[in-house]
């Protein structure tokens with residue numbers, strides 16, 4: 001990565017009780033010698049409880065790496081990453097697996113549903129695997145919120161792309177995780193289905209108090225969030241509150257210009 005990264009505008013963010021997740025001085029280095037890549041360079045950020053945060057930045061800026069490190073899917077090289085009060089670097093593999101299962105919901109670009117199970121079975125699968133009984137009232141609320149009540153017996157192949165992603169959203173919400181990480185959740189959807197899925201994510205934050213962190217390239221998708229944080233060259237360089245698509249686009253253009261002239 002370039003050494004000429006822009007000065008971070010966000011102050012070092014210490015862990016505090018109100019954050020669903022937080023990173024402090026988080027660095028991630030891949031490879032060594034000539035293949036060494038600093039994917040994250042001392043990133044400090046908090047993801048507030050009950051808030052919807054979008055992570056944006058150019059290709060290769062470290063968005064997925066940040067998400068993977070925060071979700072315990074990848075190890076960190078320096079600094080700290082916490083989910084709630086739990087410091088991830090202190091956990092062994094089995095504890096990390098349990099943490100991901102019990103505290104984190106995931107939504108990916110590919111819906112990752114099991115084709116032989118119907119919508120309801122897909123939604124409750126992670127809890128079935130964990131041997132946990134779903135809270136029926138909560139499950140009913142989640143299913144109603146994402147508008148799937150009439151589709152629960154359908155298999156993924158009998159659902160549209162947007163409906164399949166809504167099943168994935170419901171699956172992520174079903175266990176009431178501490179935090180949901182979504183990686184380009186609308187990347188495979190047309191704009192109308194994408195808007196629906198983003199609307200449901202937004203509603204899960206507003207109505208159900210869920211915490212959502214979403215990686216996206218799309219300024220319109222980012223505008224559904226309460227806050228956008230921007231990465232460039234592995235550093236957190238800026239953030240926007242209550243973003244409109246125009247604000248986000250404008251900010252991205254400015255970074256582009258800086259990148260070309262520096």
Ligand SMILES: Nc1ncnc2c1ncn2[C@@H]1O[C@H](COP(=O)(O)OP(=O)(O)OP(=O)(O)O)[C@@H](O)[C@H]1O
Pocket residue numbers: 030031037038039057058059060061062063064065066
């Ligand atoms: N497993 C890996 N081994 C080596 N380098 C990696 C690995 N994963 C990511 N990188 C490098 O780390 C940097 C950040 O990658 P990352 O995938 O986090 O970026 P991104 O912002 O999510 O990009 P995109 O928008 O293209 O998905 C890139 O330079 C990438 O090449």
